[in-house]
Amino acid sequence: MNTTNLTLADPDTPFAALDVHKSLRNIERLQTRADQLGVTLRPHVKTSKSLDVAALLHHGSPCPVTVSTLAEAEAFAEGGYTDITYAVGIDPHKLPRVIALLRRGVRLRILLDSVEQASFVAEASRQAELPIPAQIEIDCDGHRGGLKPDAPAVPEIGRILHGAGCLDGVLTHAGESYFAFTSDEQRLAAKNERDTAVAAAERLRAAGLPVATVSVGSTPTAHAAEDLTGVTELRAGNYVFFDLVMAGLGVCTVEDLALSVVVTVIGHRPEYGWIITDGGWMAMSRDRGTAAQAQDQGYGLVAGLDGHLIPDLVMTAASQEHGTLTTRDGAPLPELPVGTRLRILPNHACATAAQHRGYHVIDSAQSPIDGAQAIRTFWPRIAGW
Amino acid sequence: MNTTNLTLADPDTPFAALDVHKSLRNIERLQTRADQLGVTLRPHVKTSKSLDVAALLHHGSPCPVTVSTLAEAEAFAEGGYTDITYAVGIDPHKLPRVIALLRRGVRLRILLDSVEQASFVAEASRQAELPIPAQIEIDCDGHRGGLKPDAPAVPEIGRILHGAGCLDGVLTHAGESYFAFTSDEQRLAAKNERDTAVAAAERLRAAGLPVATVSVGSTPTAHAAEDLTGVTELRAGNYVFFDLVMAGLGVCTVEDLALSVVVTVIGHRPEYGWIITDGGWMAMSRDRGTAAQAQDQGYGLVAGLDGHLIPDLVMTAASQEHGTLTTRDGAPLPELPVGTRLRILPNHACATAAQHRGYHVIDSAQSPIDGAQAIRTFWPRIAGW
Numbered sequence: 024m025n026t027t028n029l030t031l032a033d034p035d036t037p038f039a040a041l042d043v044h045k046s047l048r049n050i051e052r053l054q055t056r057a058d059q060l061g062v063t064l065r066p067h068v069k070t071s072k073s074l075d076v077a078a079l080l081h082h083g084s085p086c087p088v089t090v091s092t093l094a095e096a097e098a099f100a101e102g103g104y105t106d107i108t109y110a111v112g113i114d115p116h117k118l119p120r121v122i123a124l125l126r127r128g129v130r131l132r133i134l135l136d137s138v139e140q141a142s143f144v145a146e147a148s149r150q151a152e153l154p155i156p157a158q159i160e161i162d163c164d165g166h167r168g169g170l171k172p173d174a175p176a177v178p179e180i181g182r183i184l185h186g187a188g189c190l191d192g193v194l195t196h197a198g199e200s201y202f203a204f205t206s207d208e209q210r211l212a213a214k215n216e217r218d219t220a221v222a223a224a225e226r227l228r229a230a231g232l233p234v235a236t237v238s239v240g241s242t243p244t245a246h247a248a249e250d251l252t253g254v255t256e257l258r259a260g261n262y263v264f265f266d267l268v269m270a271g272l273g274v275c276t277v278e279d280l281a282l283s284v285v286v287t288v289i290g291h292r293p294e295y296g297w298i299i300t301d302g303g304w305m306a307m308s309r310d311r312g313t314a315a316q317a318q319d320q321g322y323g324l325v326a327g328l329d330g331h332l333i334p335d336l337v338m339t340a341a342s343q344e345h346g347t348l349t350t351r352d353g354a355p356l357p358e359l360p361v362g363t364r365l366r367i368l369p370n371h372a373c374a375t376a377a378q379h380r381g382y383h384v385i386d387s388a389q390s391p392i393d394g395a396q397a398i399r400t401f402w403p404r405i406a407g408w
Numbered sequence: 409m410n411t412t413n414l415t416l417a418d419p420d421t422p423f424a425a426l427d428v429h430k431s432l433r434n435i436e437r438l439q440t441r442a443d444q445l446g447v448t449l450r451p452h453v454k455t456s457k458s459l460d461v462a463a464l465l466h467h468g469s470p471c472p473v474t475v476s477t478l479a480e481a482e483a484f485a486e487g488g489y490t491d492i493t494y495a496v497g498i499d500p501h502k503l504p505r506v507i508a509l510l511r512r513g514v515r516l517r518i519l520l521d522s523v524e525q526a527s528f529v530a531e532a533s534r535q536a537e538l539p540i541p542a543q544i545e546i547d548c549d550g551h552r553g554g555l556k557p558d559a560p561a562v563p564e565i566g567r568i569l570h571g572a573g574c575l576d577g578v579l580t581h582a583g584e585s586y587f588a589f590t591s592d593e594q595r596l597a598a599k600n601e602r603d604t605a606v607a608a609a610e611r612l613r614a615a616g617l618p619v620a621t622v623s624v625g626s627t628p629t630a631h632a633a634e635d636l637t638g639v640t641e642l643r644a645g646n647y648v649f650f651d652l653v654m655a656g657l658g659v660c661t662v663e664d665l666a667l668s669v670v671v672t673v674i675g676h677r678p679e680y681g682w683i684i685t686d687g688g689w690m691a692m693s694r695d696r697g698t699a700a701q702a703q704d705q706g707y708g709l710v711a712g713l714d715g716h717l718i719p720d721l722v723m724t725a726a727s728q729e730h731g732t733l734t735t736r737d738g739a740p741l742p743e744l745p746v747g748t749r750l751r752i753l754p755n756h757a758c759a760t761a762a763q764h765r766g767y768h769v770i771d772s773a774q775s776p777i778d779g780a781q782a783i784r785t786f787w788p789r790i791a792g793w
Contacts, residue, residue: 035478035502035793069728091690091729093420111729112674114686115747117420136675139746160675167730168675168684198727289497290521290553299553301499305476306793309694309759342583343454343758344476344496345552361524362500373728374694377763380792407765408420408691 030395031328032364034383036287037306039375040366041382041402042330044389045281046263047079053245053262054080060251065089065108065238067260070373073382074102075402076263089258093120098405100129108132108238110194110258112160112168115143122151132191132236136160136170141180145187154188158236159227163219164212166198172223178230185232192236193223196258200243202315206273209247216244221253246274264372267324271316282376283326283366285383286346288359298348298359302367304341308374322346323367328395330366330387333357338367364395380404415780416713417749419768421672422691424760425751426767426787427715429774430666431648432464438630438647439465445636450474450493450623452645455758458767459487460787461648474643478505483790485514493517493623495579495643497545497553500528507536517576517621521545521555526565530572539573543621544612548604549597551583557608563615570617577621578608581643585628587700591658594632601629606638631659649757652709656701667761668711668751670768671731673744683733683744687752689726693759707731708752713780715751715772718742723752749780765789 031040050066057064066080069091077099080086087106090096096107097120105128109121113133124131135141135157148154159180162169170176184190197216203209216239224234239251240258242265251257264282265275286302304322313320321339325348326332335354340347346367350356359365369375376382381403385396416425435451442449451465454476462484465471472491475481481492482505490513494506498518509516520526520542533539544565547554555561569575582601588594601624609619624636625643627650636642649667650660671687689707698705706724710733711717720739725732731752735741744750754760761767766788770781 035505036499037793111686112684114421114672114674116672120420137746140674143747162677165680167727167732168677287499287501289499289525292547292553295550299497301496304695304759305762309696310689311694342552347552361522361528374689377690408422 027398027400029398030392031285031385031398032393032395033398036285036364037302038285039379039382040283040285041076041384042281042387043079043384043399044387045279046076049262049265049275049279049281050079053259056246057257060248060257062251062254063087063256065256065258066263067091067110067258068095068099070260070264070376072376072405073402074098087256089260092408093117094407095405096124096131100124100127105129108158110134112136113140113144115140118143118147118155121155122147122153125153125155130156132156132158134158134160134194135180136168138176138179138183141183144189145183148187148189156191157184157189158192158194158238159223161193161195161220161223163195163216164197164199166196169195172219172226177223177226178232181227181230181232190232192234192238193220193227194238195220197241197244200241201268201272203243204272204317206247209243209272210249213244213248217248217251217254224253242269243272243274261372264376266372267320267368267370268312268316271313271318271320277324277332277368280368282372283368284375285328286365286367288361288363288365290361293356296349296356298356300346300348300365301344302346303344305343306378307338307341307346307367307369308371308378309341310371310374312370320370323369326366326368328364328366329391376404412783412785414783415777416670416770416783417778417780418783421670421749422687423670424764424767425668425670426461426769427666427772428464428769428784429772430664431461434647434650434660434664434666435464438644441631442642445633445642447636447639448472448641450641450643451648452476452495452643453480453484455645455649455761457761457790458787459483461767472641474645477793478502479792480790481509481516485509485512490514493543495519497521498525498529500525503528503532503540506540507532507538510538510540515541517541517543519543519545519579520565521553523561523564523568526568529574530568533572533574541576542569542574543577543579543623544608546578546580546605546608548580548601549582549584551581554580557604557611562608562611563617566612566615566617575617577619577623578605578612579623580605582626582629585626586653586657588628589657589702591632594628594657595634598629598633602633602636602639609638627654628657628659646757649761651757652705652753652755653697653701656698656703656705662709662717662753665753667757668753669760670713671750671752673746673748673750675746678741681734681741683741685731685733685750686729687731688729690728691763692723692726692731692752692754693756693763694726695756695759697755705755708754711751711753713749713751714776761789
């Protein structure tokens with residue numbers, strides 16, 4: 024890793040800080056689980072959107088990944104990744120870019136859940152004389168897209184894809200597990216996710232169709248799954264950074280959060296109990312994911328530059344470039360003069376990271392310099408679609 | 409303006425489309441008001457963050473502008489703008505960049521609301537042998553930062569700034585006008601904003617301090633103000649694009665919205681009444697500004713590619729790269745096959761625009777080609793801080 028002469032006290036605020044020590048610990052934890060469960064881990068890189076962060080996943084060498092945009096797929100292909108799943112239902116208009124990636128040797132799998140899409144994909148494969156590997160999206164919990172495993176369209180799509188050499192398997196995502204507030208509920212969500220995916224695969228196999236991939240995953244279910252028999256791969260993305268939503272679900276602790284936003288105190292409104300910072304929603308995003316949880320964390324919890332939480336202090340309001348900090352339960356406002364730097368721990372790492380061009384990288388396993396971690400390097404993000 | 413061979417049917421979705429015809433109409437409307445009120449208009453460029461959009465403001469030549477970040481100030485300075493107000497309370501750590509802009513001939517005004525900040529600025533001005541023009545932030549409605557006009561700190565700060573040649577004037581922003589739901593309330597908010605700023609200026613003048621600038625503004629109050637006697641300039645930003653929050657306040661109509669996000673239908677869940685698109689919160693932002701209004705518009709209203717609203721269709725849920733459209737009041741789901749392109753009108757233009765690297769520019773005064781507006785050019789945004 025490169026080194027700079029800067030610490031968290033130096034760049035103008037706001038900026039995103041990534042603690043590589045915590046990220047590596049989070050990565051190791053889920054990799055160990057996947058190894059124990061006997062499945063391939065296919066991390067979702069939509070959270071970090073960074074080749075440098077992804078290099079932490081597998082000791083610097085490319086591993087299977089999941090992406091949320093073709094821009095990510097193209098950047099990862101450029102970075103030497105050859106095993107990529109694009110896990111958003113395919114828009115037929117995007118097939119030329121998919122085919123271009125396949126032609127350069129990337130095994131890019133796409134996702135779909137309709138006869139319409141399957142027909143487009145089969146036709147495009149025939150025209151290109153190149154089968155586009157496709158997975159059928161299965162709905163396990165009514166969260167978003169996908170087909171129920173017993174839907175008549177499942178074998179119909181399977182046959183259309185198989186006829187063009189495109190059928191790769193099935194994929195499901197337990198999106199509702201973000202609302203599974205106990206570990207029992209999370210285990211049940213993981214079991215349901217696995218059972219649903221395997222049922223869909225069995226249904227296709229019973230129709231004489233080959234199913235290579237049975238893909239499941241979400242950060243909560245990946246950490247809760249106890250048995251993934253019949254599943255070939257596990258997906259999760261958020262765990263590389265974690266966030267307050269995940270801490271609220273008990274999937275991690277607040278100490279595991281690898282991403283924070285460094286901000287500066289720029290004013291005080293003691294009559295209202297407010298401390299004003301230069302970190303608003305442009306730096307944090309508008310995500311209020313913990314609003315649906317037992318403990319609403321506003322726009323984020325507040326730590327000192329050393330990373331230690333300041334008790335009872337919460338970012339409770341945001342405008343574009345202003346954040347408002349208040350205390351809980353009438354606790355007195357801490358003394359934080361103008362110019363004081365703070366770190367805000369976000370609700371939703373994917374959304375907060377997306378507000379930044381990249382990460383100032385720190386390593387909390389190293390001793391700070393004058394109370395501020397050294398900045399080791401800057402890791403850029405992939406933007407756009 | 410350049411021309412491309414593309415229409416809104418061509419670039420991969422999601423992407424931001426800016427209707428230059430509507431923007432120009434919105435710009436002309438407020439410029440006419442400012443002229444009638446006899447004040448300088450100092451548009452806030454934080455909404456578009458684009459030199460190209462700013463060129464619409466004043467027939468292509470630089471005009472006074474307001475910015476929300478020093479990155480904007482630097483980009484606008486590079487673009488020939490020499491009269492810039494940075495309207496976020498100053499972090500002393502950022503003063504070197506302020507001084508660098510002043511040295512290159514930009515009259516950059518900064519904002520502050522504490523004796524602490526004033527002392528930093530006065531000291532930095534003395535050391536640089538260059539007075540930093542500063543405005544005192546005045547709070548007119550308890551929205552965010554600033555001092556009440558009768559706060560003892562107002563003349564104290566005034567004296568510190570004046571002693572270093574830095575005192576430029578006062579600035580206030582009626583942020584609570586976003587919650588002024590009737591035109592009467594908006595007129596009152598505008599009167600209060602004006603009265604408060606002028607009272608603060610008079611207070612400084614009574615203390616023997618010179619006040620050159622008396623700056624007020626927000627998009628709702630700028631459109632509601634009837635008398636700005638004593639005010640020297642009016643700020644507003646959102647009006648260049650407008651959005652559903654402003655339409656909900658009655659400041660504009662939905663037809664005035666210049667910004668939309670083009671998305672594609674990628675799936676259907678008829679059993680839930682959902683149409684799924686490839687435009688999630690990454691494309692729209694997490695902003696739910698209309699949730700506080702009488703008519704909650706979800707994540708946005710839905711129009712066809714031709715710009716005409718599809719009645720009763722609303723984007724009601726978002727994940728990172730998925731949007732869910734539903735109908736209101738049990739209206740039947742329209743027939744929108746996979747691959748159909750739609751335009752989502754956003755709650756909050758500042759937040760939605762921030763999710764994109766720039767704008768695909770269309771002109772709705774021109775006839776569409778096969779039902780889709782021609783894309784005239786691409787205008788990039790300024791990013792970061």
